[in-house]
Amino acid sequence: MSPGRALRFSKMHGAGNDFVVLDLRGGRPAPAPGLARRLADRHQGVGCDQLLTIEDSADPACLARYRIWNADGSAANQCGNGARCVAAWLRRDGAAATPRFRLDSPAGPVQAEALGEGRYAVGMGRPRLAPAEIPFLAAGDATEHRLALAEGEVAFGVVSMGNPHAVVEVADVAAAPVATLGPALQARPEFPEGVNVGFAQVLAPDRIRLRVFERGAGETLACGSGACAAVVALVRRGRLARHAFVELPGGTLEITWPADDAPVVMAGPTAFVFEGELLLEQPE
Incomplete structure (x- = not known):
């Protein structure tokens, strides 16, 4: 320029x-x-x-x-x-x-x-779930992984929606340690390209509340790929329906994952x- x-x-x-x-x-x-x-x-x-x-x-x-x-x-x-x-x-x-x-x-x-x-x-x-495709340095395609951090042991699912996501289920998303646990997970060597960290609270079989700490941006009011990753991770654990609404601080997104081998579709404003x-x- x-x-x-x-x-x-x-x-x-x-x-x-x-x-x-x-x-x-x-x-x-x-x-x-x-x-x-x-x-x-x-x-x-x-x-x-x-x-x-x-x-x-x-x-x-x-x-x-x-x-x-x-x-x-x-x-x-x-x-x-x-x-x-x-x-x-x-x-x-x-x-x-x-x-x-x-x-x-x-x-x-x-x-x-x-x-x-x-x-x-x-x-x-289609979501990518194999650790090598995230990329995440771990053996096996588990629905939940665990790491010991200074903040304590944390359990999470890993999903790539074209970018890497770790999804942590919490009891209350408002009280989730987003500002500390988000960057702590991002800095882990197990995520060689960093990771977007989502904190999800299940409200109903078809509805969750979500906050996301993004790579290169910090916490944002909404993260579309993060909403998709959260639904995929929670569906795989039997915690959520395949058609669900994701409430983010900035608004609500509608996510559909019809089958394990199907693409994820997101609708929103x-x-x-x-x-x-x-x-x-x-x-x-």
């Missing part, structure tokens, strides 16, 4: 998980990590959990490609709330002429569908907050 260039962006959120969206179609250059951090900064930038870029896809079956940067500038492989926001952005832009269309993500193709009134459903793919321009006074 050259000095003095105005960078247009959209500010969006999905259930409170907020994003800065950049249109980079037509071969516009991807943002450097420094620009991603600047845009995400809530005091000196726009402020967001993640930066999303919409780009041309090399796959003719996909309407567009999106990529994801965390607030610390690191790249992410998947973001369910972000996928819904990208779908909503493309519908508003006019690029998506039909309610159903396909997107290209870092974790693979994503089927999107406009449900009306700002709600979108996205296919999040999207919202446009504002449009803006950032004047880049220094090269990035």
Whole structure:
């Protein structure tokens, strides 16, 4: 980016998980990590959990490609709330002429569908459960693993939804040690690429409450892939139905996992907050 260039962006959120969206179609250059951090900064930038870029896809079956940067500038492989926001952005832009269309993500193709009134459903793919695919350094495909931490022994399930998740079931999510146990698990060498840590409270056979401490962002108001991972982990343990509602601090998501070998489908809200321009006074 050259000095003095105005960078247009959209500010969006999905259930409170907020994003800065950049249109980079037509071969516009991807943002450097420094620009991603600047845009995400809530005091000196726009402020967001993640930066999303919409780009041309090399796959003719996909309407567009999106990529994801965390607030610390690191790249992410998947973001369910972000996928819904990208779908909503493309519908508003006019690029998506039909309610159903396909997107290209870092974790693979994503089927999107406009449900009306700002709600979108996205296919999040089949969950990966083998430790090597998380990646998680452990033997065996167990529904529950245990690690001894300074905070005490913690039990959790591991799931990849294109990005790694550890799901801890708690009796009361409001009292869960998210700020301490989240980073403690993320720092464990058993997770060589780090991990998103979800704290889930089962409220009913078809409803849970969830908080998520994300890689590169900390605790967010919502995490779509984390909601999917929590449902998968709890279904595998016989604690939850395959169609469930996940209450997050920023809103509620609807998750369906029809069968063990089926993709997970997530439905939830999207919202446009504002449009803006950032004047880049220094090269990035």
